[in-house]
Amino acid sequence: MPLSKEQVEHIAKLARLNLTPAEIEKYTHELTVILSYIDQLQTVNTEGVEVQNQFITAENVFREDVPEPSLPRSEALRNAPDRDEEYFHVPRVIGD
Amino acid sequence: MVGYQGEEKLSVVNGFEPVIGLEVHAQLATDTKIFCSCRSSYGEPPNTLTCPVCLGLPGALPVLNKKAVEFAMRMILATGGQIQPRSVFARKNYFYPDLPKGYQISQFDKPVGLDGVIKYRLESGEEKVCRLIRIHLEEDAGKSLHPEAGEAYTRVDLNRCGTPLIEIVAHADIRSPQEAYAYLLKLKQILQYTGVCTGDMEKGHLRCDANVSVRPEGQEKFGTRTEVKNMNSFKGVERALNYEITRQIELIRSGGSVTQATLLWDEKRGVAEMMRTKEESHDYRYFPEPDLVNLVVSHDWMEEVRRNLPELPDARAERFVSAYGIREYDAQVLTATRDLADYYEEVVTHAGDPKAASNWVQTELLGVINAAGENIATYKVRPNMLGELISKIGSGELSGKMAKIVFEEMTVSGRKAGEIIKEKGLVQISDDTAILKIIDEILAASPDNVAKYRSGKTNVFGFFVGQVMKATKGQANPEMVNKLLKEKLDG
Numbered sequence: 383m384p385l386s387k388e389q390v391e392h393i394a395k396l397a398r399l400n401l402t403p404a405e406i407e408k409y410t411h412e413l414t415v416i417l418s419y420i421d422q423l424q425t426v427n428t429e430g431v432e433v434q435n436q437f438i439t440a441e442n443v444f445r446e447d448v449p450e451p452s453l454p455r456s457e458a459l460r461n462a463p464d465r466d467e468e469y470f471h472v473p474r475v476i477g478d
Numbered sequence: 479m480v481g482y483q484g485e486e487k488l489s490v491v492n493g494f495e496p497v498i499g500l501e502v503h504a505q506l507a508t509d510t511k512i513f514c515s516c517r518s519s520y521g522e523p524p525n526t527l528t529c530p531v532c533l534g535l536p537g538a539l540p541v542l543n544k545k546a547v548e549f550a551m552r553m554i555l556a557t558g559g560q561i562q563p564r565s566v567f568a569r570k571n572y573f574y575p576d577l578p579k580g581y582q583i584s585q586f587d588k589p590v591g592l593d594g595v596i597k598y599r600l601e602s603g604e605e606k607v608c609r610l611i612r613i614h615l616e617e618d619a620g621k622s623l624h625p626e627a628g629e630a631y632t633r634v635d636l637n638r639c640g641t642p643l644i645e646i647v648a649h650a651d652i653r654s655p656q657e658a659y660a661y662l663l664k665l666k667q668i669l670q671y672t673g674v675c676t677g678d679m680e681k682g683h684l685r686c687d688a689n690v691s692v693r694p695e696g697q698e699k700f701g702t703r704t705e706v707k708n709m710n711s712f713k714g715v716e717r718a719l720n721y722e723i724t725r726q727i728e729l730i731r732s733g734g735s736v737t738q739a740t741l742l743w744d745e746k747r748g749v750a751e752m753m754r755t756k757e758e759s760h761d762y763r764y765f766p767e768p769d770l771v772n773l774v775v776s777h778d779w780m781e782e783v784r785r786n787l788p789e790l791p792d793a794r795a796e797r798f799v800s801a802y803g804i805r806e807y808d809a810q811v812l813t814a815t816r817d818l819a820d821y822y823e824e825v826v827t828h829a830g831d832p833k834a835a836s837n838w839v840q841t842e843l844l845g846v847i848n849a850a851g852e853n854i855a856t857y858k859v860r861p862n863m864l865g866e867l868i869s870k871i872g873s874g875e876l877s878g879k880m881a882k883i884v885f886e887e888m889t890v891s892g893r894k895a896g897e898i899i900k901e902k903g904l905v906q907i908s909d910d911t912a913i914l915k916i917i918d919e920i921l922a923a924s925p926d927n928v929a930k931y932r933s934g935k936t937n938v939f940g941f942f943v944g945q946v947m948k949a950t951k952g953q954a955n956p957e958m959v960n961k962l963l964k965e966k967l968d969g
Contacts, residue, residue, distance in 0.1 A: 471633060474631060
């Protein structure tokens with residue numbers, strides 16, 4: 383089923399992407415192609431096959447609950463476009 | 479408690495029945511975060527507990543904290559739930575400044591725990607059951623500090639990012655704010671007993687959101703619900719629910735209807751206000767977290783966790799009744815927290831008298847501890863000290879009155895009973911001859927009163943007792959004084 387332009391706009395908005403009308407056109411087409419491939423996969427008979435969410439067979443990879451040093455604060459804050467000595471700064475959050 | 483207490487039918491107000499479903503986030507008492515080795519600690523300087531994983535830096539990969547899983551398993555077992563043999567982590571996608579990755583790692587359609595119940599008790603003693611839907615693992619977000627007047631930015635502290643949480647989602651089985659309050663107290667008690675969470679709501683270790691609706695009494699269909707957030711104390715939950723239930727009922731009675739919304743409780747002002755929400759804010763687009771492998775819990779692992787589960791509060795209270803012969807009410811009080819129950823049991827081993835220990839712990843000890851805001855686990859009068867003191871009453875060395883004097887001194891100096899008794903010369907006189915000698919002196923000094931007594935005015939008996947106690951500075955064994963005086967006067 384083809385994806386609608388509105389659906390693409392909605393997804394773009396959720397992902398905070400500002401798309402031009404041309405891009406919306408383009409992605410509507412590309413995503414529709416991807417989804418039709420999924421539709422094709424869904425025609426395969428999977429009766430008796432367990433649902434998988436991963437391709438790797440590993441399971442239960444754990445850490446022990448032992449602390450290790452964190453980053454120095456100056457390092458943690460270094461890449462932030464806006465900050466002070468202690469905090470990251472972000473534009474005022476309204477309506478919280 | 480505030481609200482509807484004392485009404486005939488606690489859960490029905492003006493013909494409407496509230497329906498409440500609670501979602502509780504409990505911070506797990508691990509040493510480190512859920513997916514990285516940063517310490518999980520409250521009150522540290524901002525942004526000093528971060529690393530590439532919890533900052534969401536490119537290329538960093540999460541690795542699950544085994545202890546966090548075991549804590550979740552404990553809580554599932556403690557509430558009679560089903561640990562799932564295979565569970566899956568999922569990304570919950572949304573943008574907010576305190577969530578650096580742009581998604582929260584949580585669990586969605588395959589949580590680690592399903593079902594379970596919380597059995598709790600109202601203040602009236604009535605027992606209630608609330609069924610649980612699920613318990614799942616997830617990470618916490620950071621903290622936004624809102625700008626002061628004139629500032630153009632919000633500050634962000636990411637220390638809390640990645641702190642392990644379990645979310646305990648209950649069915650909408652709760653029918654009044656009082657039930658919600660009692661449910662939360664019980665939940666906190668179980669979390670504390672199992673060592674899973676400190677349960678400190680004021681520190682945000684326990685957080686509660688509520689789904690609230692009302693329906694006309696007798697109607698089966700639920701009304702439209704609202705979600706109330708930001709309640710940060712147990713009493714706050716009760717107050718907020720009272721507020722919202724009243725608001726919904728008044729709205730319906732005046733011809734309006736409830737619209738679905740999220741409300742933020744303002745504790746200071748005592749009101750809940752609608753939150754402005756964008757229409758797509760609940761479109762979280764969950765999908766399985768590709769950076770984490772599935773969590774598989776074997777039967778052996780589950781049984782190991784079950785074996786290591788401490789005795790739970792209800793079982794402990796029952797044991798207190800059967801093993802120590804104390805009343806059920808007292809057992810409830812003494813098992814309110816694990817620290818208190820531990821303290822009491824230690825007192826019993828030294829006191830030898832479980833009932834006396836129960837009385838002393840509940841009245842004398844808790845009186846002092848509550849008044850001074852002390853922590854029982856570290857309080858200077860240790861349980862062996864209190865137990866020793868109580869044993870001295872049992873052996874006749876001290877009267878109850880004298881023991882209270884000694885106890886008071888213990889709460890001041892933290893010294894042992896033996897030392898205080900020696901220093902104050904507080905030894906109970908339980909020696910027949912010594913007491914008889916004093917009685918003889920006193921009777922000889924008050925022939926009038928003796929005559930009065932013998933002529934039938936036995937109310938002067940108290941006068942003699944008082945005189946003997948005065949002469950012995952309160953140290954005569956009162957039972958013996960009563961007995962010997964009676965013999966003398968009647969004989």
